[in-house]
Amino acid sequence: MKVLHVITDLDAGGAQQQLRLLLRRLPAHCEVVTLTRPGPVAAGIEADGTPVTHLGMTGDRDLTALPRLAGLIRGGGYDLVHTHLYRACVYGRIAARMAGVRAVVATEHSLGDAVIEGRRLTRGVRALYRATERLGTATVAVSDTVAARLRRWGVPEQRIHVVPNGIEAHRFAFDPAARALVRTRLGLPLDAFVIGGAGRLVPGKRFDVLVRAVTQLPGVHLLLAGAGPERETLRRMAEQFGSGDRIHLLGERDGAVDAAFDGRSTVGGGPAGWGPGGPAAEGRAADGPDIPGLLSAIDVFVSPSPDEAFGLAVLEALGSGLPVLHGSCPAVDELPADQAPGARRFSLGVHELGTALRELRREGPGRLPVPPVVRRYDIARSAEALTAVYAEVLAGAPARRRTPVAAPPQQGRAAAFPAAAVSLPDPSRSPDPTPLPNR
Numbered sequence: 001m002k003v004l005h006v007i008t009d010l011d012a013g014g015a016q017q018q019l020r021l022l023l024r025r026l027p028a029h030c031e032v033v034t035l036t037r038p039g040p041v042a043a044g045i046e047a048d049g050t051p052v053t054h055l056g057m058t059g060d061r062d063l064t065a066l067p068r069l070a071g072l073i074r075g076g077g078y079d080l081v082h083t084h085l086y087r088a089c090v091y092g093r094i095a096a097r098m099a100g101v102r103a104v105v106a107t108e109h110s111l112g113d114a115v116i117e118g119r120r121l122t123r124g125v126r127a128l129y130r131a132t133e134r135l136g137t138a139t140v141a142v143s144d145t146v147a148a149r150l151r152r153w154g155v156p157e158q159r160i161h162v163v164p165n166g167i168e169a170h171r172f173a174f175d176p177a178a179r180a181l182v183r184t185r186l187g188l189p190l191d192a193f194v195i196g197g198a199g200r201l202v203p204g205k206r207f208d209v210l211v212r213a214v215t216q217l218p219g220v221h222l223l224l225a226g227a228g229p230e231r232e233t234l235r236r237m238a239e240q241f242g243s244g245d246r247i248h249l250l251g252e253r254d255g256a257v258d259a260a261f262d263g264r265s266t267v268g269g270g271p272a273g274w275g276p277g278g279p280a281a282e283g284r285a286a287d288g289p290d291i292p293g294l295l296s297a298i299d300v301f302v303s304p305s306p307d308e309a310f311g312l313a314v315l316e317a318l319g320s321g322l323p324v325l326h327g328s329c330p331a332v333d334e335l336p337a338d339q340a341p342g343a344r345r346f347s348l349g350v351h352e353l354g355t356a357l358r359e360l361r362r363e364g365p366g367r368l369p370v371p372p373v374v375r376r377y378d379i380a381r382s383a384e385a386l387t388a389v390y391a392e393v394l395a396g397a398p399a400r401r402r403t404p405v406a407a408p409p410q411q412g413r414a415a416a417f418p419a420a421a422v423s424l425p426d427p428s429r430s431p432d433p434t435p436l437p438n439r
Contacts, residue, residue, distance in 0.1 A: 001028040001390065004078040006069070006092035008085035010052070011039035012252045013200070014312045015084055015109040018165050023050050025383035028390070033072060035065065035088055040252075060087060066095055073099035080390060080397075083136075085109060086116050090128060093135040103397035104136040105389060107163070111146050112307035115204050130154060137393045140386070142310045143330035161389045164331065165310045166379030172319035174367050175296045178273025182289045182297035186223070186248060193361045194221045196298035196322075198291060198313050199305065201228030201249075206304040206327065206348060208237060213353040215241035220361065223294055227252045250288055273297070295320035299365045300357065303327065306348050318342060319374045321367035325356055332373060340373040 003026070010016050010032075020041055023030050030050055034042060035057040042052045053072065057065040073081060073096055080103040083092035089106045096104045110116055116125065130153060133139060139155055140163045141147035147162050183190055195214060199205045207224060211234050214222040224234070224247070231249060238247035273293025289297060301317035303326040311329030318324055318332075324343045326332070332340045346352050 001080065001394070002076070002078050003028045003030045003080045003082055003390070004073060004076055005030060005032045006035070006081060006083045006088045006095075007032065008035050008088040009037040009039060010034045010042035010045070011037050012041060014165075014310075015107075016041040018109070018312070019084055020045050020048065021166065021168065021379045022383050022386065024048060025380060027387060031076065031078075033069065035069075035091065057091075065091055066098070069095035070098035073101055079103060080105065080394060082107070086125075086129070089136075090132045093132045097135050102137065103393045105138050105140060105393055106133070106136050107140040107142065108146055108150065108309070109142055110309050111141075111149050112204075112309060113149065115307060126153065133159075137397060138389060140389060144334050145330035146309050161385075163382055163385045163389060164377055165312055165315075166377050166382035167312065167315055167319060167374070168379055169319045169370070169374050172292050172295055172316050173370075174321050175273060175292070178289075178293045178296040182273050182293045186289070186297075188221055188297075192219065192221050193217075193365070194223060194298045195357065196223045196225075196294055196301050196317070197303065198225040198294070198301075199303070201226045201230040201234065203230060204305065204307065205230075206306060207234060209304045209348055209350055209353060210302050211237050211247055212241070212350045213357060214247060215243040216350070216354050217357060217361070219246075220357070221246045221248065223248050223250060223289075223298055225250045225252070225289075225291065225294055250294070291316065292320070295322060298322065300325065300360050302353070302357075303329065304348065304353070314343065315374060315377055318371055321370055323360055323368060325353065331377060335373060335376075338372070339376065340371045342368045342371060343373075 005019060005023070007016065007019060016039070019032070023032070023045060032042075032045055032050055032052045033055055034052060035055050038052065038054050042054075046052050055065055055069060055072075069091060078101060081092060081096040081101050083089040083104070083106045093104055093106065114121055133155055136159075138159055138161055139150060140161050141150055142163065142165050144162055147160050150160050151157065180190060183192070183194070188194060195210075197207060197210055199207070201207060207230065210224070211222065214220055215238065234247070235244070235249060238244045273289055273296060295301065295317055299322070301314070301322045301324045303311065303314050303324070306327040308328040308330060311326065311331040314324050314326050314329040315331050318340055322342065325346050326343060327346065327348050329343065329345075332343045333345065344356065346356055
């Protein structure tokens with residue numbers, strides 16, 4: 001079985017890291033196309049031995065990407081196309097049909113009630129999603145919550161498959177040495193009460209609630225990993241409340257999918273829990289604590305987002321034995337309470353969050369037993385479930401139409417795929433070029 005994965009970008013992110021983990025375990029010959037920004041995850045995927053092609057898409061409305069992607073699919077002889085993230089799902093489904101591939105799977109990683117991938121769900125976004133979803137064969141939801149949202153959108157029940165995200169739990173195991181090292185490198189007192197958070201710094205994640213709550217807790221520090229347009233706003237907020245020395249914005253961190261660095265080994269001579277080269281300027285992902293190191297260094301993890309599709313960050317924190325406060329986490333909320341006794345949901349309010357954090361501080365630092373929910377969401381089980389979806393889709397798909405091409409596509413992350421490398425489809429057969437709404 002030969003599978004092409006099409007993803008919007010390969011910057012650091014949950015969907016991107018999930019793809020890399022799955023690629024290591026899927027019993028198929030896989031290749032990857034990223035529409036934009038190859039990013040650090042692309043380098044990791046290539047290091048694992050999976051080819052990555054950068055399509056060189058210039059924006060949401062770059063319709064020239066359609067014939068280029070269709071030509072690449074046609075020339076690769078793929079049995080199945082698997083798309084990830086909104087823009088890749090829209091373009092990938094259309095391109096797969098243009099190329100004659102009828103087995104098309106799409107994973108819905110980030111569909112919320114009001115947003116998709118952090119962007120507002122406008123009427124145009126919904127309409128385009130529904131129209132292109134019909135061109136696929138199956139849609140994978142990462143949680144029952146996402147599956148219910150897809151049903152409300154009108155996606156037929158028989159096309160929806162729930163395949164939860166997964167983690168490699170051992171990577172997040174608490175490491176006392178990493179805890180001491182990360183705190184020392186960041187200049188934090190070893191006995192300080194430290195709160196952690198991680199995610200894209202966008203308004204929908206509501207990290208402003210977390211920052212404001214911490215400013216009201218004297219002596220408490222916050223380590224916030226992530227990058228995004230809200231970074232400067234959060235920095236100014238911390239300074240405005242006189243807490244700039246306690247709110248640490250760390251920038252993007254490695255999400256624990258680096259094969260050479262699992263939070264206990266070293267990279268380039270760097271110590272456990274710390275990226276290569278030791279501490280560096282704020283915001284650089286290559287230097288500073290990785291996610292396992294950050295989780296070992298903190299005392300409680302907070303995920304204030306009110307609208308999540310799964311909740312990988314919460315699951316990783318539970319894997320480190322941390323108490324967790326979260327606004328939304330289907331991975332936990334869909335299960336009985338005894339599956340994650342250390343996780344507590346709170347309504348989105350600064351006062352309520354501050355009160356909960358004070359209670360945890362009074363209880364004192366300490367690690368909890370790793371809860372059953374962490375073992376439930378093992379990445380190997382996710383790969384097995386996805387393989388079963390592939391088998392079902394291929395069994396019901398008609399034979400692929402094969403069309404000769406002028407030349408095979410150029411592989412490699414560094415160069416964009418040249419449009420001249422394949423024979424372009426007849427423009428008269430292309431779908432109506434409706435402009436894509438902003439993501």
